Amino acid sequence: MCGIAGIYHPGTPKPVDRARVLAMADAQAHRGPDGAGVWTASGVGLSHRRLAIIDVAGSPQPMHDGDLTVTYNGEIYNFAEVRAELQAMGAKFVTNGDTEVLLHGWRQWGPAMLDRLNGMFAFALHDAGRQCLFLARDRLGVKPLHYVELSDGSVAFASELKGLLVHPLLRRAPDLAAIEDFMGLGYVPDDACVVAGVKKLPAAHYLMLERGRPVPMPRRWWDLDFTNRASGSLKDLEAELVDRMRAAVKLRMVSDVPLGAFLSGGVDSSAVVALMAELSKGAVKTCTIGFQEAGHDERAYADAIAQRYHTDHRERVVAADDFALLDRLTSAFDEPFADASALATFRVCELAREQVTVALSGDGADEAFAGYRRYKFQAAEERVRSLLPREMSANVFGTLGRLYPKADWAPRPLRAKTTLLALAEDGATAYARSVGVTTPGLRDKLFTAEAWRQLGGHRAENRYIATMRDAPAREALDRAQYADIQHYLTGDILTKVDRTSMAVSLEAREPLLDYKLMEFAATLPSSMRLRRGQGKWLMKKAMERYLPDDILYRPKMGFVTPISAWFRGALANEAADLSRSPRLLQWFDGPAIERIAAEHKAGRAEHGRTLWQLVTLDRSLARLFG
CATH class of the missing domain: 3.60.20.10 (Aminohydrolase, N-terminal nucleophile (Ntn) domain)
Known part of the structure; x- marks a missing residue:
């Protein structure tokens, strides 16, 4: 690289x-x-x-x-x-x-x-x-x-x-x-x-x-097309999927320098390691990081795959207060970047670089095979929308959503306000909001009136809505995946992996983003991507011969960073100081920032991700513009 x-x-x-x-x-x-x-x-x-x-x-x-x-x-x-x-x-x-x-x-x-x-x-x-x-x-x-x-x-x-x-x-x-x-x-x-x-x-x-x-x-010069559908039996499509995955991994194992893989213990990285082991003459070098908090730690699952495939495995525990890495990440990303999993990604890249120059990752499968949980929610919402005429659903669900109390603190099934408001909108608009971080309503309060005047109606969600409406697609799931590949994959996932790996001079390769594999995945019937709420359905079925059920079918965890706790503890003062930052006050309302910091610290509301955005934005602006 x-x-x-x-x-x-x-x-x-x-x-x-x-x-x-x-x-x-x-x-x-x-x-x-x-x-x-x-x-x-x-x-x-x-x-x-x-x-x-x-x-x-x-x-x-x-x-x-x-x-x-x-x-x-x-x-x-x-x-x-x-x-x-x-x-x-x-x-x-x-x-x-x-x-x-x-x-x-x-x-x-x-x-x-x-x-x-x-x-x-x-x-x-x-x-x-x-x-x-x-x-x-x-x-x-x-x-x-x-x-x-x-x-x-x-x-x-x-x-x-x-x-x-x-x-x-x-x-x-x-x-x-x-x-x-x-x-x-x-x-x-x-x-x-x-x-x-x-x-x-x-x-x-x-x-x-x-x-x-x-x-x-x-x-x-190229685009991913969701308008075609593959023909063939389940057995044939499953076999073709494994063949394409194997070919993609094999291509990315060509290297004249030491090569290994990230192993989180999730489906995607475990699948890549399993295929690498099948193709490799020697032990595959793997690495994983763990967290001090048991609820965030996947090392046991990574260890199980490492033992199953006899990999040369190393692990390292990352402290929950690893936010001290923020300044280095600010330098690596240049632009503000608020995906807090970058902290963990940087640490696993750092660990891998100690022994290898190239590492294969499992990135891309969620977008290609509909692995994100939001696809399940979107599918359920689309079924409900289909029951009523568009104007009626907007009136009924919009009214219910406005009346239902907001309850960030409640268990997910009781947080109906967001779902009701989403059902009042068309599918593209609702999905665009679901992939966001700080809601339009909260941004309305944070930005000053003058900033909104300068923005002239520009909204972050508009690109998602336009992409979904113009997507080369047949169904709502196609459109959501296509939009994620166009925006979230490139802007977040691949930016994160590129900048964190390159910061330590490590080359990261993503076999599950092989374009031939992606083109095949786009032709799969939606029921083979998402079935009965199970994302990546065909991929998981195809991997049953390689991976145990507790890897394939346990709830998705991913890299989690306890940023909400930070802003009620070690970073509480930094959150409060944001309201006085001259860089932010060019466009943001100081009292509004102070208010959400206080609400979050007291536990009256959940604003951890927004505060993390403001911290990373402030530091990036300082580095870029002084």
Whole structure:
């Protein structure tokens, strides 16, 4: 894995400062501690930081072939297959790695080469003959790429935002719309950036910058389609699923450096480890972290899988007060990021890096196979909505929801107010609210009237609603999964794994996000994804020969961090201090922040996640804007 950066002048080919381009890469040195490279020519400069994984001794970057030069972050898992195809067409290779495939692939196929690549990647390829710079990002957005148009007419790009921040022409100003997005979702989505003017190349898109032409909009080169349905018996589909999962794991086990896996004891990571063990000649290296609180600790389940497959297993206990890591995470993420499981993810990456350079994870199965609990609730709500005409359900459930008391403290079955209000809305609007963190109502109170005026009607949930309504899908479940893959997967899950793993120079690979596996999963009938409230139904059934029932069918736990308790204890004063932060008071109402901090501390309301958002936002703003 690597970090890339560069500058390109689409207009007049002005000279590019070599030291500046190298400084942009060096700001991301954690992404590539094994080497650095820089190349400049008329109107263009590319730089690279390398974490050597394949062809360790060779494949330096930026890499050249005649009039082509590339800087690349990622792994092309099927590079040997593509390489053989190119060699059959006459291409002559001088290295043994995957980078050179991009150069010969571009010469042979141009942008269409992307269709042949199975991997995680973000790269910039300069073609002197065509006078263009081609930027591309992988299908699911595993690897990041930021870019910005600057006042001198150039376009600068970098893997991480910090690579752009060292450029002296980048004007640092906060984007209020991105802050609203963050407060609504808990992360800054891929179609936004907290630094005004900076953009993220969307997943499955490319950007062609051509000399003498204005900067165009990115173009989509792949999409996940939920409109088709697989045919075949249950037995056949189950067998095909296992075959595709096995193939995806096998592709990601190619490495010239030590390789292992994260093992949480949940279904997804356990499935990956089971298939790795089946494919491996030696013991798979696995690692897990545990928590001091028994209710959050899954080590016993991870140990059971480690023993079953005789892995070389290590574990470490993380203290509940690990919030001291917050400053390091603020630096790693650049933008505010409020998924508190990043603390645990960082620690397991740190543990893995002690012995391996590459680790396979189980990320992606929840989105691909409908594993989140919210899908079950959404399905139940859709059944109820279908019983009444739309206008009648809005009136009936809206009235009941407004009358029903709010009870955050009560057991889930008694918290009917949220459900009733959701039933009063259409499915897309209700689902968009369900994936959020701070509710629209609470955000109405937190933001000042002037901030809302500046936002001009912008709402974090709007992108989810639009995506669900326009999704290539048949059913409500399809639409919810598609929207999660477009927004939550890239903006939260993959951002979390990329930044925490790269912070310790570890390459994380996600076999369950193999695009061929994802395309197959999208064709499964909804009943094979979600059946009788059981998410990932077919995947779990397929894994019964590999995993015991107490792994497959116990309630999902995941990485849990006790942030609510922190704000009633060790972080209570920090929560109260937020109401006086000059950074937050630009847009937020101080008394409103003070009120929710006091309500939370006293136990009158549950505002732990919102307070965590405000803490991470405040620290990110301090780092970015002073």
